[in-house]
Amino acid sequence: MLINLLRYEIKRIVWSKKYLYIVLLIVASTYDLLTRLITGGYMGTAPFSDWTYTLFLNLISPLLMVAMIFIISNTFNDKEMRARSIVLSSPISQTQYYILKSAAVFVTFILTSLVPIFMSFIYYKAMFGYNEFGSFINLIFVFLFPTFIFFLGLSMFLGKINIKLIYGLIPVAFLMGALNLGGNIIPIWADIFGNNFFNMYSFSMLIGREMEVVPFEMPSSFIYTRLGFILLGIMFLVYTCKKGEKK
């Protein structure tokens, strides 16, 4: 039954004008980024280098995350809250309900991220005849997923307290993703998007480089912070599932 409900939830999100509009914006934004910024390559690296692809992921992230936060906010809007009392009177527990909602958003996130990812792959193939996308998968997992899981957990957590707090999260996500404040201002453990790390790391690795292809090897400290964000996100989710509903 849960699978059917999940399918229904996903369909409800994806089969809407709002989602179509978001996807169109993502398509437009991806096209603009690829043709305007990515073609030139990041700091003189190839446009299909891991460095440039990470830049692409960093540039597309704020839009993806804010879109997802909005989708999550729908879980806590008045209409949904009214429906929840009916849903919870069925044999679905509160934990199952939130897992169902989170899983639906998670699948939607995957579907949505596939749009810019596939667009970039097609672009690389068509423009540069490049098709070795294996290393990009790694970057997608390191840069996109922890950020999303953290925001998913945090949004669920905040939404449960008060939906207005989710709206407060939107400018934070936009600013943290779009502004690069430098390594000294945003410490690595608070670098949700990983863009400040990427900026500092690429400076240290690419300035004065003595080879054309510099391997993008992420330091373990960075990987730990990404795992930390995943863990935090999951903890927020668990808390949301366990904490009793407000009367």
Add this chain to the structure above:
Amino acid sequence: MANKILLVKNEIKYMFKEKVIILLILATCIILAIGINSLNMTNDFNLFYIKRNSSTISFNSAKFGATICSLLFALFTVLKLDKDKRKRSRTIVESNLDYLYIIGARIFSIIFYAVITTIIGMIAVMAIQKLIYNIPIDISYYLFSYLIIFFPTLLFSILMISGLYLLTESLDMSVITFGMIFINSLESNNYLLTWVRTNLDIVSDFAGIGPIGNTIIYNRLLWFLISLSIFGIGLLFRRRYESGVGSSFLINMKSKGLLTLTILVILGSGCTYTKEPYTMELMNDLDISIDENICLDGICPEIKFDSENGEMDAHVSYSFINNGSNTIKFDINDGLKINSLKVNGEEIVYQKIKNKNVIEVSIPDVEKVNVDIFYSGSVKCDKNGVGRGMPGYISKESIYLLEASNWIFRPLIAEGDMIDISGYYIAPDYLTMVVPGRLVDVETIDGNKKWIFEYSSHTADIGAFAAKYEKAQIEVNNVAVEFYYTPKHEEYVDNMKIVDHIKSMMEYYTQNIGEYYSKDYPLKIVEVSIYKRGGHSSENVITFAENTINRDNSMYSILNKNNEIEDFRKVDIYANDLNLIAHEVAHQWWGTGVNVIDDTPWSCEGLANYFSYKYIQKEFGDMVSSGVFLQPWKYRVNELKNYYYINNDDMKEKLNERFIRSLEMEKRQAELYYLMPLKLLKGEEIQGEKVFLEGIQGVYRRHLLKDLTYDEFLQEMNLTREAIDVD
């Protein structure tokens, strides 16, 4: 009408009771306070430790605040507009009164609170400046920063998000679309598109807001029209009761006033964008083709500056030697309109070359050709260079005109051995004009001064610089040096011993290169505004941007009483500043004294950088000179060697022309400024410092006021290209 006012009043009262607005005002004040120090949070090393004053404090706080608060106000606006939809109370409201009134009242109330927030935020920052930093307040900078930058950004955010919300009727869609417009503004270099925080890095303490004021106001006008357009479109698509987008639009269209106004503001936005009057596309050196059959013999510029209106009136006479051409091309500035053009005394019609700022003038097939051009207007600068790289401007407080702005129309022809240049500049008498060559006389005429000058040069690069200057007269080895700086920065000049350093540079270069090239022309060192970063040298005038001598008092601690380095944290900045002056002074030997013929990587830039590096090494030791210059040069050269598009030339076809050009410029600059001095250092390493410098002295002596090619240099220095190759 009374009902509408009552509605707005109630909305304002109601918002106040909600307390969110209080939080928003408080958050804004905190953000603005943090923004005071935002310049030191950037990666812009050259702007670190800039002296705090009204211009920097007000502008930095407003710029930082505008970036964050525009998002906060946008979100607040859209939540307010969406309130009835979320609470499902819209139908009830609509049954009582036109919902448009409610929307209007809400937007008006939010704008009212944006005004209140701006005033409170401005007062808070002023209080911090006065009470914490104890710096006197210049209200004009605050009014500019908060009324022209901060408040309009909030206003545009409110109008745009309202329009987007009315258009989409969705909180999510409107916020995401707004976010995209916001991010695009942050990423753009075009001053017209940077509506959030403008593309200024800093407001000049030297020149004030005059040189950029018009462009900022124009940006605000454009975005006011764009945000009104979005708002108007939103109103046209505002959903009517029980109606969809299409039917609502048909109903709303019946309001002829709204429809006309929306069309007008959309057309206005388009016109304002396309007919932008302050900038142009400047040609870069790579695009210029020179006619070798004609050479320039003399120029006589007679210029009158109207600094109040930012305009000039010019009559420039050119003398050419023609060896068989029948046309001359001039690279012009689009802001200057030609009133009349005469060839050998006869008025003729010229042709403007399509899509280029170049005119073509027909000339007779005679040996001596004189061209007189009469033109007037305002100098335009590059769209992407507003506030950062303006090669020319005329403002009330200062005049800054480099040859690169084509303020004196540049003939695209070969330059003769020596060009005789004489003429005059007329400017208001409160300005001190710095003229190239020798100042012959100064006459006072009706509140203006006429600065008459003359000189001979191997280039036709003519500059003009003016401001309310303090002048320090220095005598070094019988060479007169005039140092012009604003009295505002006198304390820093004294404390950081800038005059002593200038003397020391002159002595070092005289000793290690040779005598200064002229006994007739004094060296003029001029402080100019930050609106053109870095420095410049042409003929006997060198300029450097104000940040070089406008740092915080905390910089004084880097030197102790014995003039020794005390604070190594700030020494890099100090060394960098002095290096800029040393580099430009070195151009008096290489560039003006000896005409170094460009043959990449060979140019006067490499020699100037080599000698400024040597000077800094002498003053600060190996650790500083190597860390601040040598290492970054090596890094940059290595880095460019490994650029993908540089190594894969065939892939360049994937790039657009603008990107290819910028990549080629980047490569060329790295070769001229970094690779060549590294090659010279390699030569020094091979021959030993003493022999190498003696060799250079010989080269300088032999080529003084003559040309010097790369091959001549290598031959006379007993070096080969291979020997000084840097791997």
